[in-house]
Amino acid sequence: MRSVIFRTFAPFITALMVLFSIFVLLRGHNEPGGGFIGGLVGASALAIYGISAGVGPARRALKAHPMSIAAFGLLLAAVSGVLSLFTGQAFMTSQWAAVEVFGVTVDLSTPLFFDIGVYLVVVGAIGSIALALEERESD
DSSP states (O other): OOOHHHHHHHHHHHHHHHHHHHHHHHHTTTSSSSSHHHHHHHHHHHHHHHHHHHHHHHHHHHHHHHHHHHHHHHHHHHHHHHGGGGGGGOOEEEEEEEEEEEEEEEEHHHHHHHHHHHHHHHHHHHHHHHHHHHHHOOO
């Protein structure tokens, strides 16, 4: 399915889907969404780009192997849970820090980093599966 129309519009659709997946990721802890759903949308964007441009360009666009992205996400999610042990609290207890960036106070929390870790795990794992299936299909 490599029509001219699909190849032309796929990069724009992919960019919009990645932006939407980040939006879903960041709004997810207080409202519906989060790391898993955002990761599925991001992996779908990668699959669409892989179908339109081919597996090689999709892998080059990632700059890292998808399973390395998943491994880093798993590490980030685990570390976000372990941080509470250093404060003498139960595992996975939320920790908050207020950081000032350019005069604006930004609240950072371990649930946010956990959601980002889940997002990276899902994008890496599902993206790897999608690219492997597309690679096998093209043979």
